[in-house]
Amino acid sequence: MKKLNxxxxxxxxxxxxxxQLAFQNGHAKGSLNLTAKNFKKYAGDFLSQDQPLAFVVGEETPDEIAELEIIAREMGYAHLAGYLVIxxxxxxxIQHSDTITAADFLKKESDFILLDVRHPDEITRPAPEKNLINIALEDLAANYQDLAKNKDVYTLCGSGNRGTTAASYLETKGFQPIIIEGGMKAIQETMNP
Structure with missing residues:
Protein backbone atom coordinates (compact mmCIF):
# COMPACT_ATOMS: atom_id res chain seq x y z
CA MET A 1 0.00 0.00 0.00
CA LYS A 2 1.44 3.36 -0.93
CA LYS A 3 2.04 6.30 1.36
CA LEU A 4 -0.24 9.24 0.60
CA ASN A 5 -0.04 13.01 0.89
CA GLN A 20 -9.85 5.05 20.57
CA LEU A 21 -7.91 7.45 22.81
CA ALA A 22 -5.52 8.48 20.04
CA PHE A 23 -8.50 9.06 17.74
CA GLN A 24 -10.39 11.07 20.37
CA ASN A 25 -7.36 13.31 20.89
CA GLY A 26 -7.16 14.28 17.22
CA HIS A 27 -8.29 12.88 13.89
CA ALA A 28 -8.86 13.90 10.29
CA LYS A 29 -12.29 15.37 9.68
CA GLY A 30 -14.65 12.78 8.23
CA SER A 31 -12.63 9.78 9.37
CA LEU A 32 -14.08 6.59 10.79
CA ASN A 33 -12.31 5.02 13.77
CA LEU A 34 -11.98 1.31 13.03
CA THR A 35 -8.96 -0.05 14.82
CA ALA A 36 -6.87 -2.70 13.12
CA LYS A 37 -8.48 -5.16 15.56
CA ASN A 38 -12.10 -4.39 14.70
CA PHE A 39 -11.71 -3.46 11.03
CA LYS A 40 -12.53 -6.96 9.82
CA LYS A 41 -15.64 -7.22 12.00
CA TYR A 42 -17.23 -3.82 11.22
CA ALA A 43 -15.81 -2.46 7.94
CA GLY A 44 -18.52 -4.13 5.89
CA ASP A 45 -21.20 -2.36 7.95
CA PHE A 46 -19.86 1.14 7.26
CA LEU A 47 -17.68 1.23 4.15
CA SER A 48 -18.55 1.09 0.48
CA GLN A 49 -16.52 -1.23 -1.72
CA ASP A 50 -16.92 1.19 -4.63
CA GLN A 51 -15.01 4.08 -3.07
CA PRO A 52 -11.25 4.03 -2.33
CA LEU A 53 -10.03 3.51 1.23
CA ALA A 54 -7.36 5.68 2.84
CA PHE A 55 -5.99 4.59 6.20
CA VAL A 56 -4.64 6.89 8.89
CA VAL A 57 -1.96 5.35 11.09
CA GLY A 58 -0.06 6.58 14.13
CA GLU A 59 3.30 5.66 12.70
CA GLU A 60 4.69 3.79 9.76
CA THR A 61 4.70 0.15 10.80
CA PRO A 62 5.18 -1.86 7.60
CA ASP A 63 3.94 -5.16 9.08
CA GLU A 64 0.69 -3.64 10.37
CA ILE A 65 0.08 -1.81 7.09
CA ALA A 66 0.76 -4.96 5.04
CA GLU A 67 -1.59 -7.00 7.25
CA LEU A 68 -4.31 -4.36 6.91
CA GLU A 69 -3.95 -4.41 3.14
CA ILE A 70 -4.32 -8.20 3.07
CA ILE A 71 -7.45 -8.07 5.27
CA ALA A 72 -9.03 -5.26 3.21
CA ARG A 73 -8.41 -7.08 -0.06
CA GLU A 74 -9.76 -10.37 1.34
CA MET A 75 -12.93 -8.47 2.30
CA GLY A 76 -13.34 -7.27 -1.28
CA TYR A 77 -11.94 -3.75 -1.01
CA ALA A 78 -10.04 -3.53 -4.27
CA HIS A 79 -9.61 0.27 -4.25
CA LEU A 80 -6.98 0.97 -1.61
CA ALA A 81 -5.70 4.52 -2.01
CA GLY A 82 -3.02 4.02 0.62
CA TYR A 83 -2.14 5.28 4.08
CA LEU A 84 -1.18 8.52 5.79
CA VAL A 85 0.58 9.12 9.10
CA ILE A 86 -1.51 11.29 11.47
CA ILE A 94 -7.58 17.96 12.83
CA GLN A 95 -10.65 17.71 15.04
CA HIS A 96 -11.15 16.24 18.50
CA SER A 97 -13.92 14.02 19.81
CA ASP A 98 -16.15 15.24 22.60
CA THR A 99 -16.02 12.96 25.63
CA ILE A 100 -17.58 12.91 29.09
CA THR A 101 -16.67 10.99 32.22
CA ALA A 102 -19.14 8.42 33.50
CA ALA A 103 -19.63 10.46 36.69
CA ASP A 104 -20.48 13.63 34.73
CA PHE A 105 -22.79 11.73 32.40
CA LEU A 106 -24.73 10.26 35.32
CA LYS A 107 -25.42 13.81 36.57
CA LYS A 108 -27.03 14.84 33.26
CA GLU A 109 -30.54 16.23 33.65
CA SER A 110 -31.12 17.65 30.16
CA ASP A 111 -32.86 15.91 27.30
CA PHE A 112 -30.43 13.64 25.46
CA ILE A 113 -30.09 10.26 23.77
CA LEU A 114 -28.05 7.51 25.36
CA LEU A 115 -27.01 5.33 22.43
CA ASP A 116 -25.89 1.88 23.56
CA VAL A 117 -24.10 0.22 20.62
CA ARG A 118 -23.58 -3.14 22.28
CA HIS A 119 -25.34 -6.09 20.68
CA PRO A 120 -28.40 -7.03 22.79
CA ASP A 121 -27.05 -10.58 23.23
CA GLU A 122 -23.92 -9.32 24.97
CA ILE A 123 -25.53 -6.94 27.46
CA THR A 124 -24.82 -8.32 30.91
CA ARG A 125 -24.52 -4.93 32.59
CA PRO A 126 -27.68 -2.96 31.74
CA ALA A 127 -27.19 0.67 30.76
CA PRO A 128 -29.01 3.48 32.57
CA GLU A 129 -32.55 3.51 31.20
CA LYS A 130 -33.05 7.28 30.92
CA ASN A 131 -33.40 8.14 27.20
CA LEU A 132 -31.79 4.82 26.24
CA ILE A 133 -31.76 3.62 22.64
CA ASN A 134 -29.99 0.38 21.76
CA ILE A 135 -28.68 0.11 18.20
CA ALA A 136 -25.91 -2.46 17.86
CA LEU A 137 -22.82 -1.01 16.17
CA GLU A 138 -23.22 -3.33 13.19
CA ASP A 139 -26.75 -1.94 12.65
CA LEU A 140 -25.92 1.76 13.13
CA ALA A 141 -25.38 2.62 9.45
CA ALA A 142 -28.84 1.30 8.61
CA ASN A 143 -30.58 2.90 11.61
CA TYR A 144 -28.82 6.16 12.54
CA GLN A 145 -31.75 8.12 11.06
CA ASP A 146 -33.79 7.02 14.11
CA LEU A 147 -31.71 9.44 16.22
CA ALA A 148 -32.82 13.05 16.68
CA LYS A 149 -30.16 15.48 15.48
CA ASN A 150 -31.43 18.19 17.83
CA LYS A 151 -30.43 16.22 20.94
CA ASP A 152 -27.06 15.42 22.43
CA VAL A 153 -26.16 11.81 21.60
CA TYR A 154 -23.96 10.03 24.15
CA THR A 155 -22.37 6.85 22.81
CA LEU A 156 -21.91 3.87 25.08
CA CYS A 157 -20.42 0.40 24.72
CA GLY A 158 -18.61 -1.94 27.06
CA SER A 159 -15.33 -0.03 27.38
CA GLY A 160 -15.43 2.92 24.95
CA ASN A 161 -13.91 1.38 21.81
CA ARG A 162 -17.12 0.78 19.85
CA GLY A 163 -18.60 3.95 21.36
CA THR A 164 -15.76 5.84 19.68
CA THR A 165 -16.40 4.06 16.37
CA ALA A 166 -20.11 4.93 16.62
CA ALA A 167 -19.33 8.56 17.43
CA SER A 168 -16.91 8.80 14.51
CA TYR A 169 -19.59 7.46 12.16
CA LEU A 170 -22.26 9.80 13.54
CA GLU A 171 -19.90 12.75 13.03
CA THR A 172 -19.78 11.91 9.31
CA LYS A 173 -23.60 12.11 9.30
CA GLY A 174 -23.80 15.58 10.86
CA PHE A 175 -24.25 14.64 14.52
CA GLN A 176 -22.05 15.96 17.31
CA PRO A 177 -21.86 12.89 19.56
CA ILE A 178 -20.23 12.67 22.95
CA ILE A 179 -18.35 9.51 23.95
CA ILE A 180 -18.78 8.20 27.49
CA GLU A 181 -15.21 7.55 28.62
CA GLY A 182 -14.65 3.95 29.67
CA GLY A 183 -18.12 2.88 28.53
CA MET A 184 -20.43 0.75 30.63
CA LYS A 185 -17.52 -0.51 32.71
CA ALA A 186 -16.88 3.05 33.95
CA ILE A 187 -20.60 3.70 34.53
CA GLN A 188 -20.92 0.55 36.60
CA GLU A 189 -17.81 1.42 38.63
CA THR A 190 -19.21 4.91 39.25
CA MET A 191 -22.63 3.64 40.28
CA ASN A 192 -21.25 0.82 42.47
CA PRO A 193 -17.85 1.92 43.80
Missing part, protein backbone atom coordinates in the same frame (compact mmCIF):
# COMPACT_ATOMS: atom_id res chain seq x y z
CA UNK A 6 -2.98 14.69 2.62
CA UNK A 7 -4.63 16.06 -0.58
CA UNK A 8 -4.76 12.51 -1.98
CA UNK A 9 -7.31 11.38 0.62
CA UNK A 10 -9.97 13.90 -0.45
CA UNK A 11 -12.10 11.43 -2.42
CA UNK A 12 -11.47 8.40 -0.23
CA UNK A 13 -13.22 6.88 2.75
CA UNK A 14 -10.86 7.69 5.60
CA UNK A 15 -10.33 4.97 8.18
CA UNK A 16 -8.31 5.85 11.26
CA UNK A 17 -6.93 2.60 12.66
CA UNK A 18 -5.38 4.11 15.79
CA UNK A 19 -6.67 3.41 19.31
CA UNK A 87 1.38 13.71 12.10
CA UNK A 88 1.42 14.53 8.38
CA UNK A 89 -2.18 15.77 8.37
CA UNK A 90 -2.36 19.58 8.54
CA UNK A 91 -3.09 20.66 12.13
CA UNK A 92 -5.89 23.01 11.03
CA UNK A 93 -7.85 20.04 9.66
Missing amino acids: YPEIADAQIIDIRS DEIPKET
Whole structure:
Protein backbone atom coordinates (compact mmCIF):
# COMPACT_ATOMS: atom_id res chain seq x y z
CA MET A 1 0.00 0.00 0.00
CA LYS A 2 1.44 3.36 -0.93
CA LYS A 3 2.04 6.30 1.36
CA LEU A 4 -0.24 9.24 0.60
CA ASN A 5 -0.04 13.01 0.89
CA TYR A 6 -2.98 14.69 2.62
CA PRO A 7 -4.63 16.06 -0.58
CA GLU A 8 -4.76 12.51 -1.98
CA ILE A 9 -7.31 11.38 0.62
CA ALA A 10 -9.97 13.90 -0.45
CA ASP A 11 -12.10 11.43 -2.42
CA ALA A 12 -11.47 8.40 -0.23
CA GLN A 13 -13.22 6.88 2.75
CA ILE A 14 -10.86 7.69 5.60
CA ILE A 15 -10.33 4.97 8.18
CA ASP A 16 -8.31 5.85 11.26
CA ILE A 17 -6.93 2.60 12.66
CA ARG A 18 -5.38 4.11 15.79
CA SER A 19 -6.67 3.41 19.31
CA GLN A 20 -9.85 5.05 20.57
CA LEU A 21 -7.91 7.45 22.81
CA ALA A 22 -5.52 8.48 20.04
CA PHE A 23 -8.50 9.06 17.74
CA GLN A 24 -10.39 11.07 20.37
CA ASN A 25 -7.36 13.31 20.89
CA GLY A 26 -7.16 14.28 17.22
CA HIS A 27 -8.29 12.88 13.89
CA ALA A 28 -8.86 13.90 10.29
CA LYS A 29 -12.29 15.37 9.68
CA GLY A 30 -14.65 12.78 8.23
CA SER A 31 -12.63 9.78 9.37
CA LEU A 32 -14.08 6.59 10.79
CA ASN A 33 -12.31 5.02 13.77
CA LEU A 34 -11.98 1.31 13.03
CA THR A 35 -8.96 -0.05 14.82
CA ALA A 36 -6.87 -2.70 13.12
CA LYS A 37 -8.48 -5.16 15.56
CA ASN A 38 -12.10 -4.39 14.70
CA PHE A 39 -11.71 -3.46 11.03
CA LYS A 40 -12.53 -6.96 9.82
CA LYS A 41 -15.64 -7.22 12.00
CA TYR A 42 -17.23 -3.82 11.22
CA ALA A 43 -15.81 -2.46 7.94
CA GLY A 44 -18.52 -4.13 5.89
CA ASP A 45 -21.20 -2.36 7.95
CA PHE A 46 -19.86 1.14 7.26
CA LEU A 47 -17.68 1.23 4.15
CA SER A 48 -18.55 1.09 0.48
CA GLN A 49 -16.52 -1.23 -1.72
CA ASP A 50 -16.92 1.19 -4.63
CA GLN A 51 -15.01 4.08 -3.07
CA PRO A 52 -11.25 4.03 -2.33
CA LEU A 53 -10.03 3.51 1.23
CA ALA A 54 -7.36 5.68 2.84
CA PHE A 55 -5.99 4.59 6.20
CA VAL A 56 -4.64 6.89 8.89
CA VAL A 57 -1.96 5.35 11.09
CA GLY A 58 -0.06 6.58 14.13
CA GLU A 59 3.30 5.66 12.70
CA GLU A 60 4.69 3.79 9.76
CA THR A 61 4.70 0.15 10.80
CA PRO A 62 5.18 -1.86 7.60
CA ASP A 63 3.94 -5.16 9.08
CA GLU A 64 0.69 -3.64 10.37
CA ILE A 65 0.08 -1.81 7.09
CA ALA A 66 0.76 -4.96 5.04
CA GLU A 67 -1.59 -7.00 7.25
CA LEU A 68 -4.31 -4.36 6.91
CA GLU A 69 -3.95 -4.41 3.14
CA ILE A 70 -4.32 -8.20 3.07
CA ILE A 71 -7.45 -8.07 5.27
CA ALA A 72 -9.03 -5.26 3.21
CA ARG A 73 -8.41 -7.08 -0.06
CA GLU A 74 -9.76 -10.37 1.34
CA MET A 75 -12.93 -8.47 2.30
CA GLY A 76 -13.34 -7.27 -1.28
CA TYR A 77 -11.94 -3.75 -1.01
CA ALA A 78 -10.04 -3.53 -4.27
CA HIS A 79 -9.61 0.27 -4.25
CA LEU A 80 -6.98 0.97 -1.61
CA ALA A 81 -5.70 4.52 -2.01
CA GLY A 82 -3.02 4.02 0.62
CA TYR A 83 -2.14 5.28 4.08
CA LEU A 84 -1.18 8.52 5.79
CA VAL A 85 0.58 9.12 9.10
CA ILE A 86 -1.51 11.29 11.47
CA ASP A 87 1.38 13.71 12.10
CA GLU A 88 1.42 14.53 8.38
CA ILE A 89 -2.18 15.77 8.37
CA PRO A 90 -2.36 19.58 8.54
CA LYS A 91 -3.09 20.66 12.13
CA GLU A 92 -5.89 23.01 11.03
CA THR A 93 -7.85 20.04 9.66
CA ILE A 94 -7.58 17.96 12.83
CA GLN A 95 -10.65 17.71 15.04
CA HIS A 96 -11.15 16.24 18.50
CA SER A 97 -13.92 14.02 19.81
CA ASP A 98 -16.15 15.24 22.60
CA THR A 99 -16.02 12.96 25.63
CA ILE A 100 -17.58 12.91 29.09
CA THR A 101 -16.67 10.99 32.22
CA ALA A 102 -19.14 8.42 33.50
CA ALA A 103 -19.63 10.46 36.69
CA ASP A 104 -20.48 13.63 34.73
CA PHE A 105 -22.79 11.73 32.40
CA LEU A 106 -24.73 10.26 35.32
CA LYS A 107 -25.42 13.81 36.57
CA LYS A 108 -27.03 14.84 33.26
CA GLU A 109 -30.54 16.23 33.65
CA SER A 110 -31.12 17.65 30.16
CA ASP A 111 -32.86 15.91 27.30
CA PHE A 112 -30.43 13.64 25.46
CA ILE A 113 -30.09 10.26 23.77
CA LEU A 114 -28.05 7.51 25.36
CA LEU A 115 -27.01 5.33 22.43
CA ASP A 116 -25.89 1.88 23.56
CA VAL A 117 -24.10 0.22 20.62
CA ARG A 118 -23.58 -3.14 22.28
CA HIS A 119 -25.34 -6.09 20.68
CA PRO A 120 -28.40 -7.03 22.79
CA ASP A 121 -27.05 -10.58 23.23
CA GLU A 122 -23.92 -9.32 24.97
CA ILE A 123 -25.53 -6.94 27.46
CA THR A 124 -24.82 -8.32 30.91
CA ARG A 125 -24.52 -4.93 32.59
CA PRO A 126 -27.68 -2.96 31.74
CA ALA A 127 -27.19 0.67 30.76
CA PRO A 128 -29.01 3.48 32.57
CA GLU A 129 -32.55 3.51 31.20
CA LYS A 130 -33.05 7.28 30.92
CA ASN A 131 -33.40 8.14 27.20
CA LEU A 132 -31.79 4.82 26.24
CA ILE A 133 -31.76 3.62 22.64
CA ASN A 134 -29.99 0.38 21.76
CA ILE A 135 -28.68 0.11 18.20
CA ALA A 136 -25.91 -2.46 17.86
CA LEU A 137 -22.82 -1.01 16.17
CA GLU A 138 -23.22 -3.33 13.19
CA ASP A 139 -26.75 -1.94 12.65
CA LEU A 140 -25.92 1.76 13.13
CA ALA A 141 -25.38 2.62 9.45
CA ALA A 142 -28.84 1.30 8.61
CA ASN A 143 -30.58 2.90 11.61
CA TYR A 144 -28.82 6.16 12.54
CA GLN A 145 -31.75 8.12 11.06
CA ASP A 146 -33.79 7.02 14.11
CA LEU A 147 -31.71 9.44 16.22
CA ALA A 148 -32.82 13.05 16.68
CA LYS A 149 -30.16 15.48 15.48
CA ASN A 150 -31.43 18.19 17.83
CA LYS A 151 -30.43 16.22 20.94
CA ASP A 152 -27.06 15.42 22.43
CA VAL A 153 -26.16 11.81 21.60
CA TYR A 154 -23.96 10.03 24.15
CA THR A 155 -22.37 6.85 22.81
CA LEU A 156 -21.91 3.87 25.08
CA CYS A 157 -20.42 0.40 24.72
CA GLY A 158 -18.61 -1.94 27.06
CA SER A 159 -15.33 -0.03 27.38
CA GLY A 160 -15.43 2.92 24.95
CA ASN A 161 -13.91 1.38 21.81
CA ARG A 162 -17.12 0.78 19.85
CA GLY A 163 -18.60 3.95 21.36
CA THR A 164 -15.76 5.84 19.68
CA THR A 165 -16.40 4.06 16.37
CA ALA A 166 -20.11 4.93 16.62
CA ALA A 167 -19.33 8.56 17.43
CA SER A 168 -16.91 8.80 14.51
CA TYR A 169 -19.59 7.46 12.16
CA LEU A 170 -22.26 9.80 13.54
CA GLU A 171 -19.90 12.75 13.03
CA THR A 172 -19.78 11.91 9.31
CA LYS A 173 -23.60 12.11 9.30
CA GLY A 174 -23.80 15.58 10.86
CA PHE A 175 -24.25 14.64 14.52
CA GLN A 176 -22.05 15.96 17.31
CA PRO A 177 -21.86 12.89 19.56
CA ILE A 178 -20.23 12.67 22.95
CA ILE A 179 -18.35 9.51 23.95
CA ILE A 180 -18.78 8.20 27.49
CA GLU A 181 -15.21 7.55 28.62
CA GLY A 182 -14.65 3.95 29.67
CA GLY A 183 -18.12 2.88 28.53
CA MET A 184 -20.43 0.75 30.63
CA LYS A 185 -17.52 -0.51 32.71
CA ALA A 186 -16.88 3.05 33.95
CA ILE A 187 -20.60 3.70 34.53
CA GLN A 188 -20.92 0.55 36.60
CA GLU A 189 -17.81 1.42 38.63
CA THR A 190 -19.21 4.91 39.25
CA MET A 191 -22.63 3.64 40.28
CA ASN A 192 -21.25 0.82 42.47
CA PRO A 193 -17.85 1.92 43.80
